[in-house]
Amino acid sequence: MALAIRAALAGASIGLSYFDRVGALDQDQKADGSIVTEADLAVEREVRRVIATARPSDAFIGEETGVAGSSNRRWILDGIDGTLVFVLGDDRWQSLIALEIDGLVEVGVAIVPSQAEVWFAQRGAGAFRQSFDSSGLIGEAKQLRTSGRTSLNGCEAGYLPPLHMVPRGVFAEVAPLLDRTAPSDWSAHAALLVASGDLDAAIQVGGKLWDYAPLGLIVTETAGAFSGADGTTHPVEGAGLFAATNELLDAVRFAIADAHQR
Structure with a gap:
C-alpha cells in the first residue's frame, strides 16, 4: 500500500x-x-x-x-x-x-x-x-462508508462518462436504469462517491480491467458492492456497477437483465 x-x-x-x-x-x-x-x-x-x-x-x-x-x-x-x-x-x-x-x-x-x-x-x-x-x-x-441504501427506485446514481458529454445511446446497455434512478453529477469519479456515501450507485460503460480493479476494491472495502452486468467481479470489461449494498447491486443488475429479456 x-x-x-x-x-x-x-x-x-x-x-x-x-x-x-x-x-x-x-x-x-x-x-x-x-x-x-x-x-x-x-x-x-x-x-x-x-x-x-x-x-x-x-x-x-x-x-x-x-x-x-x-x-x-x-x-x-x-x-x-x-x-x-x-x-x-x-x-x-x-x-x-x-x-x-x-x-x-x-x-x-x-x-x-x-x-x-x-x-x-x-x-x-x-x-x-x-x-x-x-x-x-x-x-x-x-x-469511508457507503450510504447503506438498498432500494433502486430514486436512488442517487452517477453515470460515466458524464451524461452531458456523450449521446444517450452510449448507455444502451444500462438505459433501463436512467429512468429508475436520480442521475446525479459527480465531483470525483462516481464510484469513489459511492464509497464515501455521497452517491448510492455508479454505473460506468466501456470500462476495462485497469478502470475497475482499484475502484472495485475501494467500494467493496466500504461494505459496498461491485460487479459487471453479468455478476462477474474480476476481471470486468464493459459495464461496471457500483452500489452502496449488495441488495442495491442486485436490484441494478436485475433491472438491466429484465429489460433485456423483454
Whole structure:
C-alpha cells in the first residue's frame, strides 16, 4: 500500500505538470475511439518506474504501457483515467493503481491530483480518503462508508462518462436504469462517491480491467458492492456497477437483465 501511494503521488506530480498546459497538448484517437495524450503515457511510465524500482520481479499491465513480465504479483495501471474530462480542463480526472496477487486484487489506489485527494484500500483493511500536497500525505485518513441504501427506485446514481458529454445511446446497455434512478453529477469519479456515501450507485460503460480493479476494491472495502452486468467481479470489461449494498447491486443488475429479456 505504501509503495502504491508513493507511486501515485509521483504520477500525480507529472500529471499536474501536463494539466497546467492541457490546452497545448496534442490529442490522438485510439482504435477504440477513446482519446489519448502524451500525459497519459508520461504518468503511467512514472508510476511504473517507481514500482518497478522497488519490485523488479513484479509483472505489469497498463492501459498505455501494455504488458511486462510474468509473476503471481501484477500491477494494473491507468495513468490518466478520464482523459475525456482531462483535455477539457476538468479537475475530475484521476490515476489508478491496483495490485493483483494470485488473481485477486489486494490493493487499490485512486488519486485525484487536481483535487489533492487520494482514495485507497487494502483487502480486509477498509478504504480511506486522505489529502496530499507536494510533500506527501497530509492530515488524517478518513475511513469511508457507503450510504447503506438498498432500494433502486430514486436512488442517487452517477453515470460515466458524464451524461452531458456523450449521446444517450452510449448507455444502451444500462438505459433501463436512467429512468429508475436520480442521475446525479459527480465531483470525483462516481464510484469513489459511492464509497464515501455521497452517491448510492455508479454505473460506468466501456470500462476495462485497469478502470475497475482499484475502484472495485475501494467500494467493496466500504461494505459496498461491485460487479459487471453479468455478476462477474474480476476481471470486468464493459459495464461496471457500483452500489452502496449488495441488495442495491442486485436490484441494478436485475433491472438491466429484465429489460433485456423483454
